[in-house]
Ligand SMILES: Cc1cc2nc3c(=O)[nH]c(=O)nc-3n(C[C@H](O)[C@H](O)[C@H](O)COP(=O)(O)OP(=O)(O)OC[C@H]3O[C@@H](n4cnc5c(N)ncnc54)[C@H](O)[C@@H]3O)c2cc1C
């Protein structure tokens with residue numbers, strides 16, 4: 001029976017970071033994953049393929065150039081389904097190669113198979129070797145569960161792998177449907193709806209709630225909604241799908257709760273994911289999962305109810321991002337092998353890779369108001385920056401939220417090209433306790449989109465200059 005200091009179940013962002021960190025600390029490490037290739041959901045059906053598809057869509061459609069050459073501009077007149085896969089296959093192969101190389105360099109062993117608990121320190125791994133099914137038993141001093149999630153499949157949706165699909169299935173063989181219905185306007189639904197609409201596919205997006213992306217600033221979301229509707233996305237808020245039937249052409253038809261019918265060549269169901277703990281036999285390790293398959297952990301150490309078993313990534317729930325999963329996995333491995341390491345749980349950035357991109361860090365205006373903070377906001381539009389003119393970008397916007405008295409930056413919210421990169425300037429200023437005067441006083445490269453930070457900061461500064469009561473003038477304004 002093989003024995004290891006650390007066994008990691010799942011090679012997604014949490015698992016792979018944990019494995020490499022433990023190996024760097026001199027431990028013997030085994031990673032078990034039931035996929036033939038390393039990388040987890042993130043690399044094979046989630047983050048990387050969806051972002052690669054987005055890049056393909058932007059390039060082939062010429063979307064980035066439309067602000068300049070007009071909405072009729074198309075880089076390629078006839079995008080075909082085959083075109084979508086080329087870049088995907090190359091990117092995934094490259095990422096797998098990098099990951100395998102990292103594991104080899106660090107002496108991390110990898111086993112393809114499905115793991116389940118036999119006891120708190122023992123795992124059975126069911127494997128297919130040639131045409132044989134075998135079970136290997138592995139003993140581990142410490143274990144990390146990084147099994148991630150699988151798409152939620154409610155009974156009223158007849159998934160068939162072709163015309164009614166979840167997001168994992170959809171990306172395995174991406175096609176360009178004549179029309180698309182996306183059910184569930186969470187992050188996944190909004191990303192795919194806008195990616196396909198950028199390629200001129202008629203898209204209907206159905207969401208039972210009356211609003212979208214509630215964790216983001218309303219001005220940014222309102223701008224996204226305006227842009228989606230402007231290019232013809234049929235956004236049905238407050239509408240839920242009762243069930244899906246098939247018409248005489250065998251096309252799926254969504255029957256909404258109010259009786260309306262919405263049909264399309266493809267229905268993409270993106271209404272949440274559940275923890276992939278069903279086949280782990282958690283009870284044999286003395287553990288349980290909640291109704292959504294999630295495991296509870298101590299959020300500072302990532303230990304489960306069994307102190308030698310850790311869990312990280314999507315399987316522990318919010319925020320369920322590749323970015324945070326990586327940090328959690330590393331922090332768990334550090335704790336397991338006696339190394340100090342803090343895992344950031346505030347000031348986390350969010351990137352929504354819709355078309356256009358959205359990104360956010362810190363407090364939204366709505367949250368600042370809810371907390372009773374005296375705040376001021378400043379806005380810059382990308383069209384006010386020279387870089388924006390050069391790029392033909394006229395839909396981007398950056399919004400800053402700051403505390404009135406101190407001028408301390410509380411939040412940054414962006415929609416537009418490069419939002420997920422630009423946000424890190426705001427994150428750094430907030431993280432270091434900086435004020436808006438930092439952005440007003442410092443010189444930015446010119447022409448850049450980053451200049452929008454200065455424009456928004458000046459907007460705040462001007463508003464505060466005009467505030468009626470002198471005694472309320474901000475301290476930071478005196479500095480400028
Ligand atoms: C369409 C989509 C787009 C996304 N885009 C982004 C994005 O842009 N940015 C971002 O930060 N996040 C994004 N996410 C979220 C991100 O993919 C997840 O947060 C991340 O994958 C979670 O990583 P993880 O380590 O929990 O494991 P996962 O990536 O979920 O991988 C878990 C692995 O464990 C394997 N496994 C499960 N059970 C067992 C078992 N019993 N034995 C062996 N192996 C097992 C699974 O097959 C899988 O390979 C996206 C997700 C989706 C679905």
Ligand SMILES: NC(=O)c1ccc[n+]([C@@H]2O[C@H](COP(=O)([O-])OP(=O)(O)OC[C@H]3O[C@@H](n4cnc5c(N)ncnc54)[C@H](O)[C@@H]3O)[C@@H](O)[C@H]2O)c1
Nearest residue numbers: 183184185186187188189208270271272273320351352353
């Ligand atoms: N860019 C990113 O960081 C990124 C991208 C994609 C996914 N993710 C992560 O992946 C996870 C899963 O994303 P998701 O979008 O599937 O889930 P989600 O839970 O964020 O959104 C699901 C949406 O579907 C709606 N919904 C729920 N039940 C429904 C029903 N029966 N019919 C129709 N709609 C219904 C919900 O109201 C919600 O808006 C999230 O945690 C997300 O953070 C992150």
